[in-house]
Amino acid sequence: xxxxxxxxxxxxxxxxxxxxxxxxxxxxxxxxxxxxxxxxxxxxxxxxxxxxxxxxxxxxxxxxxxxxxxxxxxxxxxxxxxxxxxxxxxxxxxxxxxxxxxxxxxxxxxxxxxxxxxxxxxxxxx
Amino acid sequence: xxxxxxxxxxxxxxxxxxxxxxxxxxxxxxxxxxxxxxxxxxxxxxxxxxxxxxxxxxxxxxxxxxxxxxxxxxxxxxxxxxxxxxxxxxxxxxxxxxxxxxxxxxxxxxxxxxxxxxxxxxxxxxxxxxxxxxxxxxxxxxxxxxxxxxxxxxxxxxxxxxxxxxxxxxxxxxxxxxxxxxxxxxxxxxxx
Numbered sequence: 001x002x003x004x005x006x007x008x009x010x011x012x013x014x015x016x017x018x019x020x021x022x023x024x025x026x027x028x029x030x031x032x033x034x035x036x037x038x039x040x041x042x043x044x045x046x047x048x049x050x051x052x053x054x055x056x057x058x059x060x061x062x063x064x065x066x067x068x069x070x071x072x073x074x075x076x077x078x079x080x081x082x083x084x085x086x087x088x089x090x091x092x093x094x095x096x097x098x099x100x101x102x103x104x105x106x107x108x109x110x111x112x113x114x115x116x117x118x119x120x121x122x123x124x125x126x
Numbered sequence: 127x128x129x130x131x132x133x134x135x136x137x138x139x140x141x142x143x144x145x146x147x148x149x150x151x152x153x154x155x156x157x158x159x160x161x162x163x164x165x166x167x168x169x170x171x172x173x174x175x176x177x178x179x180x181x182x183x184x185x186x187x188x189x190x191x192x193x194x195x196x197x198x199x200x201x202x203x204x205x206x207x208x209x210x211x212x213x214x215x216x217x218x219x220x221x222x223x224x225x226x227x228x229x230x231x232x233x234x235x236x237x238x239x240x241x242x243x244x245x246x247x248x249x250x251x252x253x254x255x256x257x258x259x260x261x262x263x264x265x266x267x268x269x270x271x272x273x274x275x276x277x278x279x280x281x282x283x284x285x286x287x288x289x290x291x292x293x294x295x296x297x298x299x300x301x302x303x304x305x306x307x308x309x310x311x312x313x314x315x316x317x318x
Contacts (some may be wrong), residue, residue: 024168039228040196041139041208069136071208073196077163082191084168104139107228111140116311119140122201123303126159126296 026058026085033091040083042103043069044090062089066099137206142306143225143256144211146235147243151263151293152211153195155235158299160197160209167192167221192221216246226250231257231306235293238262238271241279248282257310259287261302 024031038044044066055063058081065078076086093099111119146152156162168191192213199207212221214234226232232251236244244260251258262276277288287305292298 039141040210040224041141041228043136043139045136068134071139071198071206073165073194073208073210074163074198076165077196082168083165083194102136103228104137106138106140106230110230110310110314113311113314116307116314119201119205119207120304120307120311122205123199123207123300123307126199126300 024085026056026081027088030088031084033088034095035091037094037101037103038072038087038090039103039107040073041071041107042101043071044075044099044101045069046099047097059089059093062086062093063098069102135204137200137204140205140207141225141229142207142209142303143222143229143232144209144235145214145222145232145244145247145251146211146263147214147237147240150214150235150237150240150243151265152235155233155261155263155291155293155299155302156195156197156209156211158294158296159303160199162195162197164193164195167194192218194221214243214247219246219250222247222250226254226256229256231259231310233302233306234258234260236260236262236276236280238264238276241276244280248280257306257313259289259302259306259309261289261291261293261305263293264290265292 045068046063046066058079061079062075062081065075070078072086072090073083075090076083079086081089090099090101094101106115110116144152144155153162195211197209199209201207210225212218212225234244234248234251248258248260250256260276260280260282262271262273264271271290273288273290277284280288282288287309289302289305291302
């Protein structure tokens with residue numbers, strides 16, 4: 001959780017200002033990802049048995065968090081890294097073959113009526 | 127679709143945006159039906175968001191940080207619903223863009239003490255064609271506000287579902303979510 005900016009209070013909603021330098025040092029100063037495959041709900045999975053090069057601890061942390069499919073939002077939450085930084089690092093990992101990503105078709109088109117009825121029923125049963 | 131070997135199936139995801147002003151009860155609502163996680167964003171300020179209301183006096187600052195709470199509801203092994211809370215004020219519209227993109231729909235969580243907080247985000251969802259319901263959070267647990275009065279005050283059309291809720295109450299929140307999914311289903315069936 002060291003990447004959390006000083007003064008960060010998870011409960012606070014008001015925005016606060018901070019320097020670009022600290023969070024984006026992990027990305028070599030880049031503020032945009034190499035590709036735009038990721039939405040906050042995109043499911044990311046680490047690819048097993050890729051040769052283990054030496055990696056930044058934050059990158060190793062991210063890979064360990066997505067041993068099973070999780071969303072980009074969950075990776076950001078559990079790593080303590082800002083969403084924008086996670087998006088860039090995951091795009092790098094995808095480029096390098098360390099993760100796979102899948103964005104649900106439902107992000108591009110509405111689920112059909114049968115699916116919606118099923119979702120409705122399951123929410124009622126929660 | 128299977129994920130990487132041994133990692134288990136990759137679920138399909140649905141995203142629902144919960145938009146409301148500070149203290150409207152977004153996190154409470156999400157926590158009523160799921161475990162809550164928090165993430166933060168470091169957004170590079172754009173000219174569009176600079177100069178709006180509270181940002182006066184912070185010229186020269188490069189980024190703004192916003193906390194987002196979200197929850198995950200696993201409906202079954204293959205379907206996961208994510209609820210994303212987002213502040214409802216216009217200066218957070220950069221987050222609305224990202225969250226509304228691909229969303230099934232949205233819940234505008236209104237606080238009767240600050241109804242004006244909801245105007246901008248209602249306009250946004252309307253302009254983007256994002257299906258939404260308005261849920262009026264009755265904090266005291268008493269339905270002291272009439273839904274019709276709130277509808278008039280917020281100037282939302284009859285076709286937009288508006289209901290009173292208690293964001294602390296699981297059954298009440300389930301009712302809000304089912305209202306939204308039912309709206310989306312009606313839209314799908316009508317070909318809209």
